């Protein structure tokens with residue numbers, strides 16, 4: 001397997017704003033965005049006791065080409081659900097299999113069930129990718145990966161006594177977009193080469 005290429009990315013720290021000034025260019029490639037198309041990015045945070053969860057989401061403009069390769073096909077979603085059900089189903093069957101005496105050693109039964117579970121998950125992931133990228137050129141495959149990585153919300157904190165304006169930490173891969181986003185939202189831009 002080829003070593004994974006580390007891509008440079010850009011961190012932008014902004015205050016905890018209610019409304020963001022979103023640059024009008026594709027968040028992935030910088031081309032003019034397609035009207036009405038959006039790439040949704042979500043950040044999640046659990047409370048200290050894990051009882052509540054806060055979600056912060058933002059929509060970025062995306063161009064037609066990037067949007068097209070980012071879509072998941074219905075068949076792929078169906079396969080993922082089917083695979084998850086199969087994986088869970090075989091776990092539920094485990095007690096009966098163990099009782100049937102098929103495995104002399106129950107540990108071996110558990111190990112086999114666990115292995116089937118992992119293999120199923122891998123298989124489903126692989127199949128899903130194959131379905132979603134069917135007919136893609138190598139460039140489109142690469143672009144799909146870029147779309148999935150283009151923007152992330154790494155962390156966020158609402159205003160508090162220690163941080164009056166609060167803070168949201170974003171991660172972008174497109175340097176021009178990161179710069180524009182940072183400038184228009186009172187941000188601090190930090191670039192890094194480590195993936």
Ligand SMILES: [Zn+2]
Pocket residue numbers: 026027028029030031062063064065066067
């Ligand atoms: Zn694009």
